[in-house]
Amino acid sequence: MINRILLLISVLSLTACSSTNTSPVAKISPVTELMSSHAFEELPTITEQKIFDLPQYERDKFLAFYNKELEQGVRPDKAIFRYLENRLDNFTFDGETLTAQESLERNEGNCISLAILTQAYASLAKVDTTFIEVGTMPVFRKNQDTILISNHFRTKLLAPKKTLEPDAFVILRAGTVVDYFPAQDSFFINNATYQDLVSKYYANKAVDALLSQQFNQSYSLLKKALQYRPYHPELINIAAILHRRNGQIKQANAIYQYALENQLTSQNLLSNYLVIARDQSDTSLISHLESLLDSNVSTPFDKIQLARRAVDKGQYKKAIKQLEEVISETPYIPEPYFELAKLYHTQGDRDKTVQFLAKAAEKSSDPEKRTLFQAKRDSITQR
Structure with missing residues (x-):
């Protein structure tokens, strides 16, 4: 499943490689106060309830299955999982973020779409949920000056609470993890909540509108996302990007400065701000941002982004050391091997080069990535 994240020229992320539950220690003004309301027209947006609504025939069908499962002694979370297994048997992966009803009608969607659909069934059954954000190393796709990368979102359907003995406590509540397209080359980012899920829906739709240059729609959807996560660095990041795309460079700079001053930053936000600093030849700001990127x-x-910056500066030994550290910590992801292949090809x-391309292909669980790595290896060996 793909939870869309943007990178503008350098790196821009909407949803999620930083802490999902970011919140300031002290009370500060929300970023919406820096957004130029006079420059955008606020348009109507879909309601939260509408995102999760299911048609009556589907609710009836689900509840009939669910209640029959419970009568047979199946645990509630497992009953929902069984229904999803049957219902999504022919489900097609698609990068678009959809409502629960749209996913059913089209039989397709991304990970946020399917998390929304799962939440819709869980709400009907009154089953508690939590969410897990998992990073997957991206396959880059260019859209004008914007790069799309992918992230993964899992839902955990929680088992009913058990009656505990006095003074007893629960360390980890039992449940069933719904992972629609599990990837071996992934890594844990953070736990997430229902509020995060709703925010991600609006954020992803804001991105779609931004890429289509529908800036008023993007602004309206982003404001909705910020209602659920007002201090999330990635939403602050997209607010700056929206203003920059709309020609409001001064306001974009003010939003980035707000993020720095209140320590509401992420690697993606810092990387994108660095692009502006370089465009403006602000050497002091460039140095500061590079330092923050290297230390956070x-x-x-x-x-891997840190290693890429080292390569750009010709610091090959430093880049090799950093990539070898990634391999030592996460030997199962293919990207550090691919980056080493590119580095050695440059040298x-x-x-x-061939050795590390072969290793990258071996480690990849994504057919698209594996084909890319194998094709590059074959092009070198056949010369």
Whole structure:
């Protein structure tokens, strides 16, 4: 499943490689106060309830199945999972973020779409849920000056609470994880909540509108996303991008400065702000942002970005060391091997290039990535 994240020129993310439950320690003004309401027209947006609504015939069908499962002694969370297994047997992966009803009618959607659909059934059955955000190393796709990458979202249907003995406590509540397209080359990002899920829906739709240059629609959807997660760095990031795309560079800078001053940053936000700093030849800001980027790496993707910046500066030994560290920590993801292959290809080392391309293909569970790595290896070996 793909939870869309944007990267503008360098890196821009909408939803999620930073902490999902980011919130400031002290009370600060929300970023919406810096957004130029006079420059955009606020348009009507879909309601939260409408996102999760199911048609009556589907509700009846689900509840009939669900109640029959319970009569046979099946645990509630497992009963929902069984229904999903049957219902989604011919479901087609698609990158679009859809409502629950749209996913059913079209029999397709991305991970947010399917998390929404799962939540809709869980709400009908009154089953509690939590969510897990999992990073997957991206396959880049260019859209003008914007790059799309992918992230993964899992739902956990929680088992009923058990009656505990006095002084007893629960460390981890039992449940069933719904993972529609599990990938071996993934890594844990953070736990998430229902509020995060709703925010991600609106954020993803805001991105779609932004890419289509429907700036008023993007602004309206982004404001809805910020109602659920007002201090999320990735939403602040997209607010700056929206203003920049709309020609309001001064306001974009103000939004980025707000993020820095209140420590509401992510690697993606910092990377995108760095692009502006370089465009403006602000050497002091460039140095500051590069320092923050180097000192605030958390995910394997962050570390690979750090290695890429080292390569851009010709610091090959530093880049090799960083990529080898990623391999040591997460040997099952293919991207560090691919980055090493590219580095050695730049240096003219054919044998190591082929070696690391083969390793990247071996480690990839994504057919698209594996085909890419194999094609690049074959093009070198056949010369």
